[in-house]
Amino acid sequence: MSHTPYPDSYYAASANPAPDRPALQGDHETDVCVIGAGYTGISTALFLLEQGFRVTVLEAARVGFGASGRNGGQIVNSYSRDLDVIEKQVGPQQARLLGEMAFEGGRIIRERVQRYAIDCDLKDGGVFAAINAKQLRHLEQQKALWERYGHTQLELLDDRGIRSVVGTERYVGGMLDRSGGHIHPLNLVLGEAAAVESLGGIIHEQSPVVKVQQGAMPVVFTAQGQVRARFVVVAGNAYLGDLLAPLAAKSMPCGSQVIATEPLGEEMARRLLPQDYCVEDCNYLLDYYRLSADRRLIFGGGVVYGARDPANIEALIRPNLLRTFPALRDVKIDYAWTGNFLLTLSRLPQVGRLGDNIYYSQGCSGHGVTYTHVAGKVLAEAIRGQAERFDAFAALPHYPFPGGRLFRVPFTALGAWYYQLRDRFGG
Structure with missing residues (x-):
């Protein structure tokens, strides 16, 4: 066997x-x-x-x-398509139910951890980081949208505020969700x-x-x-x-890549993420990262459509890591792995x-x-x-991928390439 x-x-x-x-x-x-x-x-x-x-x-x-x-170990509220998209597709009663459930998962996790004494390094606080002014405006709209559904644990961060939670000059602002967080998944x-x-x-x-x-x-x-x-x-x-x-x-399996650095030490860890929040940026093909309990930086991103294992995961992820944290240029990567998630067209x-x-x-x-x-x-x-x-x-509503199963990978990759260009040029 x-x-x-x-x-x-x-x-x-x-x-x-x-x-x-x-x-x-x-x-x-x-x-x-x-x-x-x-x-x-x-x-x-x-x-x-x-x-x-x-x-x-x-x-x-x-x-x-x-x-x-x-996965990246991040407790992130809502769905991969946010509630404003759902509202356009369904009636008010269905939107209300889906909106209420969008913020329930984190509560369930915390209840489970407490009730069953689960040791999984649970930490509170998650940050959405804006790379440009357009993304920051989107976060302002997202805050208003989520608050309309009763989710009020949110705080907008200006350029000074974002630097108080992430030690990088890459972002112009962000949004802190105090009900977000991270765990050893x-x-x-x-x-x-x-x-x-x-x-x-x-x-x-x-x-x-x-x-x-x-x-x-x-x-x-x-x-x-x-x-x-x-x-x-x-x-x-x-x-x-x-x-x-x-x-x-x-549906289509897709791969996301994650790396874990060597332990960074207390001083460097505090420099990068002084509040020990997890972070994801606002790009379509986003980066996400957090500290582990032993102060490694766990950094993920990228998508491989069709769920193939890349030949060199570190080579795919390290450039984004250094774009965010140049001080880690000489850091050793101890682990690199890929994991598959299931993508739907919607x-x-x-x-x-x-x-x-x-x-x-x-x-x-x-x-x-x-x-x-x-x-x-x-x-x-x-x-x-x-x-x-x-x-x-x-x-x-759900739909098949264009071109059927044979062409779903190239069509989806083409769409992702378009959004990647938009991310790169601030569109």
């Missing part, structure tokens, strides 16, 4: 101890079978277990193997998985699903076993592959149901840390028969 280990990332190297969970063997029955042990799957399982359901989770590799254990999902097991949930690792048989009692098959359930939750996102064709047709998540009892959520489009925790709650509500919030997501 194949064994898929974690990728060679800083997160895997600094992960809290976790047990090896056995692969699925033989025939089993449960209330809910969850496919995928990332944030979406584990969050859903935890909400269901708290409501008294029996839950079995099947993971192809290890808990948090995919984007949940490789793999340790968060490992802690949530331990909480699942503490409530009687079962997690099988090294158990890739090979087939889902639909029906009144769906059956989920792996190479060496099967699970019969009343409900199935599909939470594989960019690592689902072609298991369920309808879910693959309107850049809004896809939520729905296949038949009567197979639920799914996918396509976070790079905004998954907070959204996936909301999705877990929404999916659990729907399975319990409370579908209003589920329906608000399910009714969002």
